[in-house]
Amino acid sequence: MGNNYNIQFNPEEPSKESIQKHMDFDALLQRFEAEQPPKSKARVRQLYLWGGAIAAAVAAILIVIGIGQSPASSVDEAAYFQAQAFVNPPLEQIKPTFASYSVNTNQGGVYEYETGSRLVVPAEAFMDDYGKLIEGEVAIHYREMHDYVDFFLSGIPMSYDSAGVRYNLESAGMVEIFAEQNGQRVRMAPGKSIDVELVATINVPNLNIPPKYNIYKLDTEARNWEYQDIDRIQLLDETVLEESDPLYEAKQTYLSTLAQIEQRIEEALGTQEMTAEPEAPRAPQAYDKNYPTLELDFLESVLQGNQQALLQLKEQYGDVIWQIAPSSPAYDERAFEVVWQSASLEPLQNDEFKLTLMHEDTQVPLHVRPVLMGAEYEQAMALHQDQLAAYEKELAAWNARLAEQRTALEATMQAERKAAKETYDAAIASINNQTADARFQRKIVNRFQAKSFGIWNCDRPIAPDYQEVEATFSDNTGKAFNQKTGYLVDKKKNTIFRFLATDGATVPFDANSENMLWVVTDDNQIAIYKPEAFKRINQKKGSHNFELQRIDRKVEDEQDIREMLEF
Amino acid sequence: MSVPNRTVSTEDMQEEWLEIQAAQREPARFRPLYNRYYDPIFRFVFRRTADESLTADICSQVFLKAMQRLPKYEFKGVPFSAWLYRIASNEVAQHFRNSQKNRVVSIEEKDFSDMMDEVNEPQNELSREQLLQALDQLKEADLQLIELRFFEQRPFKEIADIVGITESNAKVKTYRILERLKKKLTQ
Numbered sequence: 001m002g003n004n005y006n007i008q009f010n011p012e013e014p015s016k017e018s019i020q021k022h023m024d025f026d027a028l029l030q031r032f033e034a035e036q037p038p039k040s041k042a043r044v045r046q047l048y049l050w051g052g053a054i055a056a057a058v059a060a061i062l063i064v065i066g067i068g069q070s071p072a073s074s075v076d077e078a079a080y081f082q083a084q085a086f087v088n089p090p091l092e093q094i095k096p097t098f099a100s101y102s103v104n105t106n107q108g109g110v111y112e113y114e115t116g117s118r119l120v121v122p123a124e125a126f127m128d129d130y131g132k133l134i135e136g137e138v139a140i141h142y143r144e145m146h147d148y149v150d151f152f153l154s155g156i157p158m159s160y161d162s163a164g165v166r167y168n169l170e171s172a173g174m175v176e177i178f179a180e181q182n183g184q185r186v187r188m189a190p191g192k193s194i195d196v197e198l199v200a201t202i203n204v205p206n207l208n209i210p211p212k213y214n215i216y217k218l219d220t221e222a223r224n225w226e227y228q229d230i231d232r233i234q235l236l237d238e239t240v241l242e243e244s245d246p247l248y249e250a251k252q253t254y255l256s257t258l259a260q261i262e263q264r265i266e267e268a269l270g271t272q273e274m275t276a277e278p279e280a281p282r283a284p285q286a287y288d289k290n291y292p293t294l295e296l297d298f299l300e301s302v303l304q305g306n307q308q309a310l311l312q313l314k315e316q317y318g319d320v321i322w323q324i325a326p327s328s329p330a331y332d333e334r335a336f337e338v339v340w341q342s343a344s345l346e347p348l349q350n351d352e353f354k355l356t357l358m359h360e361d362t363q364v365p366l367h368v369r370p371v372l373m374g375a376e377y378e379q380a381m382a383l384h385q386d387q388l389a390a391y392e393k394e395l396a397a398w399n400a401r402l403a404e405q406r407t408a409l410e411a412t413m414q415a416e417r418k419a420a421k422e423t424y425d426a427a428i429a430s431i432n433n434q435t436a437d438a439r440f441q442r443k444i445v446n447r448f449q450a451k452s453f454g455i456w457n458c459d460r461p462i463a464p465d466y467q468e469v470e471a472t473f474s475d476n477t478g479k480a481f482n483q484k485t486g487y488l489v490d491k492k493k494n495t496i497f498r499f500l501a502t503d504g505a506t507v508p509f510d511a512n513s514e515n516m517l518w519v520v521t522d523d524n525q526i527a528i529y530k531p532e533a534f535k536r537i538n539q540k541k542g543s544h545n546f547e548l549q550r551i552d553r554k555v556e557d558e559q560d561i562r563e564m565l566e567f
Numbered sequence: 568m569s570v571p572n573r574t575v576s577t578e579d580m581q582e583e584w585l586e587i588q589a590a591q592r593e594p595a596r597f598r599p600l601y602n603r604y605y606d607p608i609f610r611f612v613f614r615r616t617a618d619e620s621l622t623a624d625i626c627s628q629v630f631l632k633a634m635q636r637l638p639k640y641e642f643k644g645v646p647f648s649a650w651l652y653r654i655a656s657n658e659v660a661q662h663f664r665n666s667q668k669n670r671v672v673s674i675e676e677k678d679f680s681d682m683m684d685e686v687n688e689p690q691n692e693l694s695r696e697q698l699l700q701a702l703d704q705l706k707e708a709d710l711q712l713i714e715l716r717f718f719e720q721r722p723f724k725e726i727a728d729i730v731g732i733t734e735s736n737a738k739v740k741t742y743r744i745l746e747r748l749k750k751k752l753t754q
Contacts, residue, residue, distance in 0.1 A: 031631060
């Protein structure tokens with residue numbers, strides 16, 4: 001009928017029964033499940049170049065690895081983890097510990113965690129499920145996870161899928177935040193966010209350049225991490241050195257050399273030559289008829305007994321008039337009729353002085369200043385203009401000289417820093433310990449905005465060089481482990497690799513690092529494959545039985561786990 | 568809950584939100600929502616296709632997308648049906664874009680007659696033809712408002728929820744379109 005729409009009059013609508021014939025929720029559900037994206041990569045023993053949007057997010061091309069199974073068993077691994085809760089703490093008896101803060105919702109507030117981290121909560125930040133703003137007190141619950149033991153106990157996966165490819169994430173700190181009122185969870189109001197300043201210690205390849213990390217939030221519905229933002233990392237002053245570090249002495253020497261270089265820079269910058277800035281001439285001040293003047297012999301009477309100060313002031317100001325300054329404290333004019341026993345004069349800023357008139361029981365503080373009248377002022381002003389021009393010229397020359405000196409100093413110090421780094425590199429090369437980590441530990445603050453409650457991670461994809469072997473797993477009695485969650489940690493990377501430990505699994509690891517692998521046994525004990533055992537793996541053989549040592553000890557709390565998994 | 572009224576009470580919306588949350592946790596629990604809204608969504612789509620088989624296909628796609636997007640659904644004080652109508656409206660538009668055919672606008676004779684009164688047109692063949700031509704020239708968004716209000720008799724509150732604007736904005740926009748139609752018809 002028309003050119004743009006097909007207008008139809010009185011179309012016969014289908015009957016209710018006819019519509020119902022088209023209803024088939026089971027078919028819809030089946031289709032929905034079939035179209036759900038796969039949760040892990042089918043084929044895992046591959047290297048990928050990470051491109052597109054994710055690469056843009058991290059501003060780098062990253063090599064990403066898959067971990068886990070041979071092609072035949074990889075589907076099993078996907079199904080194995082799919083059947084579990086996405087966040088799946090391995091030891092039920094160890095409950096996470098949260099710090100709780102009571103927040104007045106009308107005011108918000110700043111809350112500090114035991115690590116020095118801070119949460120900045122805005123006012124009116126919470127709403128209920130129905131979008132209604134919450135008033136009164138709300139309890140914010142907060143915890144931090146920093147290392148492989150925290151990640152292990154939390155059961156939070158440290159890998160994420162993007163376009164069907166699985167990546168591993170290295171963390172610079174992870175937090176979980178939620179809020180409750182009267183035991184009921186509340187939500188973040190639209191447009192509100194909590195500013196998180198997460199203090200952590202991370203390995204940095206370069207002492208003074210913050211490494212690049214991103215912010216991800218765990219989406220427990222989609223079972224994946226969602227990129228949120230760039231992590232705004234700030235390096236704190238503190239560099240952490242541990243005596244157990246095999247490179248401790250080399251690192252300490254390097255840091256000490258750098259500190260000496262910095263000290264020399266400070267000293268050099270502090271020398272008279274560098275800092276003796278020319279002094280600007282002071283402009284003469286004009287007489288103001290609204291303020292009383294002081295007697296001509298005012299200086300003599302005030303400074304009697306202090307000939308040096310008197311001479312200095314006379315030389316500076318000659319026979320000028322002294323006047324009460326506009327900035328002076330309020331005074332009673334009868335003070336000028338009193339014969340004062342003594343007085344003192346102290347310089348203030350802007351050519352003003354504090355004059356204190358003293359009697360037995362009374363003191364009157366006044367601000368006074370030297371001023372000129374009429375032609376004398378005009379002459380002084382003309383002289384001042386000349387002095388000012390000379391001063392500006394001298395200042396420009398001084399600045400140029402200073403810049404030149406600083407450039408030369410920085411070049412020298414840069415060369416010294418470079419030499420110190422070369423000495424450090426040579427020292428660690430001679431230490432013949434390939435598994436030691438030459439990076440430094442530095443304290444940092446991760447800064448980000450949590451726009452909703454849940455689990456937030458400051459992390460980045462990692463690009464490990466690794467070798468792998470086809471694995472079987474057993475305990476020290478020869479009893480096989482199959483269909484168990486395996487955990488693998490590389491000491492150089494702050495993450496945990498979770499995989500299906502079963503016959504035929506491939507275990508990727510960096511032979512140039514220290515690695516540890518473990519499973520939780522059926523009776524809730526830990527069975528470990530230790531770093532020294534990793535060193536004995538013959539990679540050329542291509543297959544290996546990981547004979548895990550059962551630790552015959554009851555696991556009751558986090559400390560137990562830390563002691564068992566320490567390396 | 569029974570088949571929803573055209574405007575939904577806050578209590579009903581809150582009760583329904585519990586069902587939605589259950590479905591967010593477990594997709595199989597989307598069934599009661601599907602059963603409740605299949606019929607109205609089907610009729611909504613049918614009025615824009617006039618083809619039962621095509622409508623069934625589009626409905627299937629509407630509910631699939633609803634399930635896929637459900638984890639991100641947040642309660643904002645608007646009936647769940649409005650969210651479904653919006654998905655349906657987009658799916659219909661997508662279908663007609665892909666097929667490069669004109670989408671259907673279904674009008675009951677009586678509703679059209681009422682609309683002629685609304686724009687002060689005499690009830691004769693010439694005026695009728697002129698109004699149809701004027702409607703045909705409307706932009707999709709404008710026609711949708713006229714359609715929802717005059718050809719489907721929906722209250723402004725529901726129209727606002729479906730289109731994603733405030734109720735007063737829906738009223739203002741609708742009457743401005745009417746004014747434009749009147750002006751066009753008097754030229």
